[in-house]
Amino acid sequence: MPWEPFAMSCHRVLLAIALASSAIAPAGAYDFGRQPSAAEIKLWDIDVRPDGVGLPVGSGSVAHGKTVYEANCSACHGERGVGGIKERLVGGQGSLATSMPIKTVGSYWPYATTLYDYIRRAMPYQAPGTLSDDDTYAVAAYILSLNGILPADAKLDQATLPKIRMPNRDGFVPDREFSDVRPAR
Numbered sequence: 103m104p105w106e107p108f109a110m111s112c113h114r115v116l117l118a119i120a121l122a123s124s125a126i127a128p129a130g131a132y133d134f135g136r137q138p139s140a141a142e143i144k145l146w147d148i149d150v151r152p153d154g155v156g157l158p159v160g161s162g163s164v165a166h167g168k169t170v171y172e173a174n175c176s177a178c179h180g181e182r183g184v185g186g187i188k189e190r191l192v193g194g195q196g197s198l199a200t201s202m203p204i205k206t207v208g209s210y211w212p213y214a215t216t217l218y219d220y221i222r223r224a225m226p227y228q229a230p231g232t233l234s235d236d237d238t239y240a241v242a243a244y245i246l247s248l249n250g251i252l253p254a255d256a257k258l259d260q261a262t263l264p265k266i267r268m269p270n271r272d273g274f275v276p277d278r279e280f281s282d283v284r285p286a287r
Contacts, residue, residue, distance in 0.1 A: 150219040154264030157218065161259035162240025164247040170237045171244050174226040183207075183248045188227070192248045195269055208249025212274045214266035218242045218258075239263070 150156040162170075172181075180186030183206075184193060194204030203209075207217055222238045224230050233241065239258045246252040251266060 148219075148222060150215045150222070152213040152215050152264070154215055154260060157215065157260035157263060158235045159260060160235035160239050161257055162236050162238070162243050163257045164240075164243045164252060164254050166237075167240035167242070167244025167247070170233065170241050174233070175241065178227055183245060191245050195249070198270065198273065206249070207245055208251060208269060210270050210273075212268055212271050213264075214242065214246060214251070214268055215264050217245060218263055 148156065176186065178186050178188040179191050183191035189206075190204070191207050194206040194209030197204040197209060211217060218238060221233065221241055222231065222235075225233065225241075242263070243252055243256055243258040246258075246266065247254055247256060251268065252258075
């Protein structure tokens with residue numbers, strides 16, 4: 103259509119103006135918001151790295167994880183991590199190289215710490231971030247156990263979780279700029 107090139111040109115011009123004005127405006131020029139306190143920043147500084155840096159103190163067993171999962175997760179992800187209205191969490195090992203890959207925690211995710219981090223931030227769906235650290239470790243342990251990665255009597259904590267070797271650990275190639283990241287001391 104003849105108007106599409108014009109619309110794209112307008113879009114580019116508006117984007118350039120927005121970028122230029124944001125680079126020109128001095129900090130605080132809009133008198134909007136405030137500098138967060140150290141305590142407020144700490145509340146949001148909850149990321150967990152693959153090496154375990156950022157994991158909180160706490161622990162959880164597979165048995166306790168089953169109880170927490172049934173109360174908070176099974177409605178969406180199904181009983182035992184399969185068959186719910188949301189993504190399946192279990193199975194799919196060996197399927198990634200097929201024409202019908204099944205991406206689950208057990209078949210696709212490269213780090214067990216990512217599971218903890220995701221559950222902590224985003225689950226349960228109806229009330230994200232409400233699980234305690236111990237409950238989050240427990241749910242992660244239960245899901246890893248359902249995938250055959252942990253035994254049924256396992257317990258996870260900040261020391262054991264990063265040591266778990268996920269089945270697809272070597273299925274990802276990190277970007278070069280991240281390969282020089284060193285663990286915090």
